[in-house]
Each structure stands twice: as structure tokens, then as C-alpha cells.
Amino acid sequence: MADNTTSTAAPPRHDQKVTKALRNFAISITVFNIIGYALLGFEQPWTWPFIALATGYITEIVLEVIGARVEGRAPRFTGRGVRGIVEFLYPAHITSLAMNMLIYVNDRLWVLIFGVVVAVGTKWVLRAPVRGRMRHFMNPSNWGITVLLLLFPWMSIAPPYHFSEHVEGWVDWLIPAIIVIAGTILNGKLTGRLWLIGAWLVTFVLQAVVRGIIFDTSIPAGLAMMTGIAFVLYTNYMVTDPGTTPSKPASQIAFGSGVAIIYGLLMVAHIAYGLFLATAIVCLIRGLFLWSLHFSNKAREEFEAEQAAVAGTNGGGAAPVALGPTVQPALGDSSEDNRILRS
Template sequence: MKSWNGKQIDPRYFILLFLFTFVLTGQLFLDFFQKWDAFFAAIGTAMAVEFVLSGLIHKSWKFPLSALISGMGISLILSSFLIWPYVLASVLAISAKYMFRLGGRHVFNPNNVAVVCVLFFLPQYVVSTPKQWTNDIQVMILMLVLGAIAAWSANRLDTVAAFVASFSVFAWMRHIWADEPIYYSMGPMMGASFQLFVFFMLTDPKTTPSSPYARVWIAVCIAGVDALLRVYGVTNSLFYAAFIITVLIGIPYRWYMTRERTLPSA
């Protein structure tokens, strides 16, 4: 957590600024086909579910800031002509925080597990950020700057750097060995979906390791699985790669670290 004039600043406020800038850009300048009703359905559902579950389980009735961020992320990552997929994804995201826990914390990034579920089981109703996003360089630079500030505030710039570097290396390898056009293999890095994933999902302080070394290696592994999925033509590979690595590496690592902390010292 960063400080300003001696006061601690919650990094979630920087993430909120990053996401809300995405929302305003899409609604005011890019003419998104999903309008404010999808946005309010996602954040309203997420906040309501978080407020109720937190109150019932933890007896804590406070403003659900994390749920506001989760709902906002869902409204940006998913696209549908219907409203109920946003509601369902928000319910799944918040519920997963309370269902899957280890060492006192949730093990899955809430948005990642929700997005993976709806994209995998309901592809006829929902997709992930279709070509409504422009690749205008000014928009992308703004998002990169805000995203970097959000990652810095959460002490996760190392994770971002490791993932972007690894993604670039694997993209170049696909270009050389799989004959992918270089603009096709490198192009996703200029897309909004990539930036939302890197600066929002990948840097979640609650579900990423506290060890910089572990964070870097997990980021490299996610980039590697993503590259493999792309070779086989799997869409939404970023989200699936993060989910797979969480199951195969993230959860065992969390279990091991929790066990180490609880074992009595010799």
C-alpha cells in the first residue's frame, strides 16, 4: 500500500479510477452497444451480493468497495445484448470469494472465475470485449498510464513487466515457429481486453503471491499457457490461462505457504 503525505492510500482507489476511465471512454466516446443499464446491473448486483454475504458471514456491514470494482470489471470485460449475463457473472464473482478460500483469503480472482464460467458455458449469450474498442493510440496511452499507476499502487509492477515480457517472447516464438503474422501475434497487447487483464486481473493483491519471485514465475506460466492455447485457436485464452495456472500452481502454492506458516517452529 502506497502513502501520500504520510497517509496510506488504498490501491483499490487507483484500480477504480482505471476501470471507471475505461467505462467513461466506452460510453461517451466509443458508443458501446451495451449501455449504462449493463454497467449498473453488474455493479448493483455485485455490491448487493457482497453486502449481504459479508454481513451474514462476517457480521461486517460496510460499503462493498471491492464488489464495486468487480462489478465494474465485469461490465467491461463481458459483452451481451442481454442484461442477465452481467447479473449472473456478478453473482458468481462475489460468491466465489466466499466459497473457495484458503489461508483466510479467496483463491480465485473473482472476475476471472466468473468470466471463465460464463464464457465457457454460455458462449451463445455472452462474449468478451468484441471489436467495439478502438485501438486509437491516444486511448491506449491513457489506459496504459492509468493501468501502470494502479499496478504500482498495488506493488505489482513486477508482475506486469514479467507478463508483458513473457507474452512478447512467446508471441515472437509463435511468429517464427507457427508462422503467425507478427501483427497478429503481437497485436493483442494493444487491445483493451489485454490491458484489462494485465492491469486489473493479473495484479489483484488478494490472489497473487506476496513474494515477487513467485509472482514473476506465475506471470510467466500464465503467458506460456496463453501462448499454447492461442496456437490451438482457443478464444479468450488469457482468462483460461489464468484460471488453469491458478488451479495447477496458485492453489498448491497457497496451500504450501499456509502450511509453512502454521507449522510449529523447531
């Protein structure tokens, strides 16, 4: 059992910029759900968002309490009253609403609940060491949806008309325009993922053209999906998740381009739901890469320690072999990622 000093250790906190980004994400998806059920044509029962939120909140709190006890620290939602609890629950709020909004499981409520638990819980299971601390590398809501698609082939993603069924005319253009403007401001000022968005969009266009030339598919059809609200939402609010994407521009370009390339390969193989599967695959590759760097650096440190021990035994006559500077992740994170979001 941990002693009192250990159990009351200060929990890790997000900085103000990260907290503001989470707050804006949470507000945006909440407003979109309210408008979606009232005007746009969301087809899930109106009670399901509340059930999804309750599931996400409970899962997040329970896992945080367990994690804090294991790590010998105070839970992150303690110490700042109601504000601390609200800020702690931002990621669970975003993930839960996204899960309900983006999938359609008919009347199988338990499948939605299972998906939310998987999405929120993955942050405690699929993690990799980044600069001495364990960080989740799978996009939570995307991974939850991917698991459901693999385990329950009868379920589907919410249909495209789901986001604009009850509107027409100029409003059809207004909805994606608002999403693009809000997403660009959010990603430009707070998450810093515009390089990723640019690489994703450019490479998406290129893969559609290449598929059309090599495999004689319709290039306009391959590009048409970029005009849909679902694609716009994915581009601005899912693939840019700052908690599971790199911060450096070059790494962002590699990540965004990689998702588009994997998507193109999945389309060539006639595998449906390519957006979600491609994101999951690239996140998994990045996670494996971070683990490989960790073991590589650990082996290097052990070797240098052995060389230093040999030098000490020989009275300083043998100098340790230098292996160069510590390798930093090419797809890894800058100092900002030490404050990775749990979204």
C-alpha cells in the same frame, strides 16, 4: 448462537495504502465507463452498469453478513458510517463494472447478473489459508468471465472496437496511452506489481516468437494484439490484481510468466479466450500450491508435537526431531498480503 462479546469483535480492515489503491481502481473504471458510454462506443444498454452494480453490492453485503455471523465478528462495513460502507463496496464496484464492460451477452441480462454473483461470491468459496487466515485466490472478475465462457458458449467477450469505435486519428493513441500511464503509476506506487507486468510482457513476446518459429504461425499477428486497448486494460488492471497475485518479486515473475506461457499453450491448442483462461489456470495452480503448503506445515507441526510428547514421556531423554524452519509460500504473500484486497 454467538455471545455478545464474540459477535461484536472488531472486523478486519484494509490499511490506508490498500484502501487508496481500491479507491483509485474504482474511480478509474467508473470514469472509463462514463466516457465509454458517452463517446467510445460501449454497446451494452446504458442501464446495465447500474444493474450490475446493484447486483454486486447486494451480493457483497449479504455474503459479508453471513460470513461475519459465522466467524463471530462485526460486518466490515459497520462502525464508520457512510465512509465505511463506501470503502467496503470498492471491490464489488470494480468487479461489477468490469464484468459488464468486458462481456457481451446480447439481451440476456440474467447471464450478466449470474456472472456478477459468481465473480463476487468466489471470494467466499475459492479460498486458501495464508498465514492462518483464509484468502481468496481466484481473480474475481476474471473467474466470473471464465465461468460464463464455459457455461454459455454462445456469449462472447466485448469486441475490440468496443473501446474506440467512435474515435479516430490521434485519439486512438491517446486512449491506450492514458491507460498505460495511469496503470503504471497505480501499480508502481500502490500495488507494487511492476515485476509481474514486466514478466508478463516479456514472456508474452517470447511465446509469440516461439510459436512462430516452431508452429509456423505469424509472429507479427501474435504480437499485434499487444497494441489493442483490451490487452492494455488486461495488463494494467486485471492480471495485476493484488488480492490474488503474490507480492515478492520472484513470485511475481513466476506468476506473470506463467500466465503468458499458459496463454501460448492455449493458442497452440486453438482454444479461444486464452487471456482469461490462462489467468484462471495460474490462479488455480497458486491456490492449490497454498493448500499444499498448509497441509505440509500442519503435518510438520503434528509430527513435532508427537516428538515433544514422546520426549516428555521419557523424562526429557529424547530430543524432538527438528524439521527446519516453517516453509513459506514461494508463490505466497509477504506481510502486505495479510491485507489482501477483495477485488
